[in-house]
Amino acid sequence: AQRVTQPEKLLSVFKGAPVELKCNYSYSGSPELFWYVQYSRQRLQLLLRHISRESIKGFTADLNKGETSFHLKKPFAQEEDSAMYYCALKEYGNKLVFGAGTILRVKS
């Protein structure tokens, strides 16, 4: 079965420090991966997807098929990055398999 693992429930960093949110997946085909973010009291929203190879709000994520990973990185954390982050894998029919999520807390 397809699975997405986010090993950290909580990641706490100081403002200006680098951030790496880990995501590992298992998938039998060619994966399509996403990071979704949920800010306090807001709905779940797409942050970025691997096929776009873009940087959003300073975040990037590279798909590593050898390590089956899709870690989310940002060189300098900002307080407004504090949120819940979910890694997700797209299956047939466009449905998503989510990881359990990681809370990112950026301290001033």
Added chain:
Amino acid sequence: DTGVSQNPRHKITKRGQNVTFRCDPISEHNRLYWYRQTLGQGPEFLTYFQNEAQLEKSRLLSDRFSAERPKGSFSTLEIQRTEQGDSAMYLCASSLEALRTEAFFGQGTRLTVV
């Protein structure tokens, strides 16, 4: 707000009662998804529609759960004879049927069964 809309936002019900939730997707989106999220977990897929056709149901969707999308627009999710284990956030999302489109989520309906 022209995004995905869900009603009610909160529902408290007694065990054994039936509840119904509504989702209004983004108007041009032909795909609609229901997910369930329990505390400490990511959203889990329940079912999805393409237009009015229900194309897939997760094994998580017991016989007490039924979803409809009668005219290919809004959708309802009904839970019959609710149990305490049904307490969760129920999320709706919609998307276009096309490659590389994203799913847009509603704010969810939080169900508490007492």
